[in-house]
Amino acid sequence: MTADWWKTAVVYQIYPRSFADSGGDGIGDLGGIIGRLDYLKTLGVDVIWLSPVYRSPQVDNGYDISDYRDVDPVFGSLAEFDALLTHVHERGMKLVMDLVVNHTSDEHPWFVESRSSRDNPKRDWYFWRDARDGAEPNNWGSFFSGSAWQWDGKTGQYYLHLFDRKQPDLNWEHPEVRAAVRDVMTWWLDRGVDGFRMDVVNFISKVAGLPDATAVPDRQFVSAIAEFADGPHVHEYLAELSREVFGGREGEFITVGEMPGVTPEQARLYTDPARGELNMVFQFEHVSVDQGPAGKFDYRGLDLVILKKALYRWQLALAEVGWNSLYWNNHDQPRVVSRFGDDGSQYWAASAKALATVLHGMRGTPFVYQGEELGMTNYPFRTAQDHQDLEAINYYRDVVERGGDTEAALVGLAKISRDNARTPMQWDAGPNAGFTAGNPWLPVNPNHAWLNADAQLAERDSVFTHYQALIRLRHEWPILRDGDFTPLLEDDPQIWAYTRRAPVGCLLVIANCGREPRTVEIAAEWIAADLLLGNLPGTAATADSTSLHLAGWDARIYSAG
Numbered sequence: 001m002t003a004d005w006w007k008t009a010v011v012y013q014i015y016p017r018s019f020a021d022s023g024g025d026g027i028g029d030l031g032g033i034i035g036r037l038d039y040l041k042t043l044g045v046d047v048i049w050l051s052p053v054y055r056s057p058q059v060d061n062g063y064d065i066s067d068y069r070d071v072d073p074v075f076g077s078l079a080e081f082d083a084l085l086t087h088v089h090e091r092g093m094k095l096v097m098d099l100v101v102n103h104t105s106d107e108h109p110w111f112v113e114s115r116s117s118r119d120n121p122k123r124d125w126y127f128w129r130d131a132r133d134g135a136e137p138n139n140w141g142s143f144f145s146g147s148a149w150q151w152d153g154k155t156g157q158y159y160l161h162l163f164d165r166k167q168p169d170l171n172w173e174h175p176e177v178r179a180a181v182r183d184v185m186t187w188w189l190d191r192g193v194d195g196f197r198m199d200v201v202n203f204i205s206k207v208a209g210l211p212d213a214t215a216v217p218d219r220q221f222v223s224a225i226a227e228f229a230d231g232p233h234v235h236e237y238l239a240e241l242s243r244e245v246f247g248g249r250e251g252e253f254i255t256v257g258e259m260p261g262v263t264p265e266q267a268r269l270y271t272d273p274a275r276g277e278l279n280m281v282f283q284f285e286h287v288s289v290d291q292g293p294a295g296k297f298d299y300r301g302l303d304l305v306i307l308k309k310a311l312y313r314w315q316l317a318l319a320e321v322g323w324n325s326l327y328w329n330n331h332d333q334p335r336v337v338s339r340f341g342d343d344g345s346q347y348w349a350a351s352a353k354a355l356a357t358v359l360h361g362m363r364g365t366p367f368v369y370q371g372e373e374l375g376m377t378n379y380p381f382r383t384a385q386d387h388q389d390l391e392a393i394n395y396y397r398d399v400v401e402r403g404g405d406t407e408a409a410l411v412g413l414a415k416i417s418r419d420n421a422r423t424p425m426q427w428d429a430g431p432n433a434g435f436t437a438g439n440p441w442l443p444v445n446p447n448h449a450w451l452n453a454d455a456q457l458a459e460r461d462s463v464f465t466h467y468q469a470l471i472r473l474r475h476e477w478p479i480l481r482d483g484d485f486t487p488l489l490e491d492d493p494q495i496w497a498y499t500r501r502a503p504v505g506c507l508l509v510i511a512n513c514g515r516e517p518r519t520v521e522i523a524a525e526w527i528a529a530d531l532l533l534g535n536l537p538g539t540a541a542t543a544d545s546t547s548l549h550l551a552g553w554d555a556r557i558y559s560a561g
């Protein structure tokens with residue numbers, strides 16, 4: 001294994017609930033994943049990141065864990081997990097677990113003990129506080145609406161939950177909590193897993209005293225991200241984890257920290273190899289560009305210049321020190337072709353490929369979320385009842401209770417809701433898209449009749465084959481890993497262009513992110529450059545002038561010198 005092997009790797013995220021169901025209960029499972037590993041091998045990905053399969057009451061689809069050392073029966077068993085791991089390794093791929101340790105489920109034995117009495121030894125494993133003037137201890141709001149505090153009548157105190165009330169936050173200041181997390185990680189490493197994606201891991205150190213966040217007019221509870229993101233001890237805790245758990249074997253594993261609100265300056269620290277914290281982080285800037293002041297469902301449409309600049313800022317900030325992750329999609333984000341592309345038109349495939357091209361051409365480790373490689377689209381959600389995600393349901397209830405604009409809320413939900421990512425994987429044109437023989441837990445997108453894996457595997461120039469080509473380039477062209485990044489035409493509202501430059505060789509990545517054809521002037525060094533990859537049929541094999549004619553959603557990668 002070469003050092004930094006994860007810098008040339010492409011990671012594929014599986015959301016087990018929605019990937020493939022082998023049991024016929026309408027919910028995806030480990031058996032389903034085992035049955036589809038050859039598909040992932042054909043795609044060419046190196047690493048699989050598995051969203052949580054641990055034992056869980058499933059209020060947040062597994063991000064509420066009640067036993068870190070077991071598999072939830074809905075997904076299978078530990079024996080099946082071991083079989084999956086063996087099959088993954090046999091195919092030369094790796095498997096990364098999702099580690100959710102900012103919080104547990106309220107049904108986890110640690111919390112059951114903690115809430116049992118004020119003097120229980122595990123009381124301080126969580127955040128317990130007295131009421132303030134007969135109400136919540138501070139004004140922090142939960143990500144899932146309402147207060148971040150839940151009253152517990154038995155012991156007469158509130159506990160903190162940044163997410164659902166069934167997801168109490170662990171108190172990382174307690175050394176026993178940190179030791180318990182290390183034990184969990186070691187347990188999975190001993191089983192053979194290849195690393196961790198760490199859920200909201202920049203939230204594990206809260207500002208001392210849990211002070212009020214800046215109040216917002218007309219709001220009782222407000223986002224307190226400044227009070228808990230990148231807190232005072234977070235770097236120390238992560239370095240400790242890495243040191244104690246990996247014990248000098250860090251290079252064999254992949255670690256990525258999910259970090260809402262993280263700044264590039266902080267990310268440089270988290271990913272500086274000399275500090276030994278994490279390999280890379282998931283930042284949120286580029287997936288927040290279309291939201292207004294009232295939050296993620298306050299949908300404002302896309303300004304391409306803002307999107308490009310958000311990503312460029314990260315490319316440049318982590319150029320000398322640290323490393324980026326590159327992603328459009330995951331289980332929390334709407335489908336990229338519907339969000340930033342042109343899904344309902346003749347440009348569906350071209351725009352899906354163009355967006356993939358500009359992302360995969362950048363410096364960092366690309367992540368592909370299940371179905372993204374097919375250009376899967378958002379679901380046609382209409383009513384509030386169509387949504388199943390607790391974030392969506394709570395948000396809508398909140399809007400109704402506040403007497404807010406419910407029509408606008410439905411538009412925002414349809415566009416941005418997490419359920420868009422979670423509709424079942426579209427394997428074929430048959431019943432339920434081949435996802436299940438039963439009744440799927442979330443409806444299958446009706447477009448599976450033509451948008452599915454079977455159809456695309458049979459086609460020469462599908463979205464799937466384009467992702468395959470991008471993944472191959474990542475493996476074969478070291479310049480994609482190492483080359484310097486320089487933005488071009490930054491203020492152009494339609495053209496996405498940049499170069500990657502190494503001591504020997506240079507790549508030009510250029511895409512027209514719109515329907516109108518465009519002619520773009522490029523530098524003379526690109527005359528006679530080879531087309532490495534294009535997304536439209538009939539593009540000439542070399543650039544023949546400094547005027548490049550780009551059709552709608554035309555995307556190309558050229559190689560020179």
Ligand code: TEU
Nearest residue numbers: 060063100143163199200260296332391
């Ligand atoms: O998400 C953290 C997070 O901040 C958001 O991306 C989240 O999806 C929410 O919509 C914020 O508005 C992680 C997981 O990825 C997510 O699925 C979990 O629900 C959450 O943590 C709690 O574990």
